[in-house]
Amino acid sequence: MTAPAPFGPREFQLVLLRRMADHQPALVEMARQELSASLAEMREANRRWQAMVRAPRGRGALRRYRSVLGQPESSACRTIGDLECDALLWPVPLWPDLRFEVMVAPGGAVWNEWLVRAPGAAGPELRTIEDLRPWSGTVDEVARAFAPARPVEGSAPTRWALAIDAPGSGESYVAEFTWGLFQRLLPG
Template identity: 75%
Template sequence: MTPAAPFGPLEFQLVLLRRMADFQPGPAEDARRELGVSLADQREANRRWQRMLRSPRGRGALSRYRSVLGEPEQVVRRRIGDLECDALHWRLPLWPDLRFEVLAAPDSGAVWNEWLVRAPGAPAPELRTADDLRPWSCTVDEVAAAFPPARPMEGSAPTRWRLAFTLASGEERVAEFTWGLFQRMVPDS
């Protein structure tokens, strides 16, 4: 991988793995090897992504995703509360049962959210106890649906989310997600 090479889906997956490695270094390393990419190449992909994000002449977020990932596999108009948005979905080879979803304002294209979600028709994991929450096994919305009422919380970085929820036993827990994918239970939660 060279800096002159186009930045595409492979490089984007490396960016996602870079943040996931903060919590799950083993699986992230295994996934990087599965992609056949060196650690130096992953660092270069992350450096290029950060440069795209911070460029004063850079594209808007939605245009950036389209240029990196191509045309979305699916675009669906969605209503969230009183707001309508477009949900754009892209397939990523590392996570065949998931889609990278970008929620964008229908008129301006402003990006409201970007994360991994379950692919339409893909089976979701059965979540009944805290032990069912295994790294990379479920998404934010799946945990929220399995343990209502769930309360979203701010994460420790822009691509991280936390979700507070109560188990059937009454025990309160907090799950941490990166790019929408479950990483771990927050220690001492």
């Protein structure tokens, strides 16, 4: 019996794609091919990730990310309200203008993990509802473009949603995100 291949950034990207496949199967298929990965490899990467997450004596979330993704590309101290945390960023080759961000509380607890725009990378121009295309923006970018956006409970642990209104018409929508990346727009 051979040992499984190391679980690294390529396999982690397959995990991100696996959850996105529920809403954007065509985009996921193209991205999977870009990674030269089979459906079986994507399923196996997800199975292994879930096993790491659920292992009774497994690593904590931060140690797991560091072991899979290596040292972060950058880190910064962030203040959110009266709380201070560290924001660690890793590159994600499938999305060169994005970074995988892990927000870490004092003491090492992971508060949040998702895709964000890379520092210095230009974000999308989101002026109208029609500008929202799958994988076009992050939670923060959509929230700013359609302020005042209201958080809505997501349908799974790696999903977020924002209630937004169309500029001008006032029509309500729910923007859904997976791992922080826009997936689809539903009537509100």
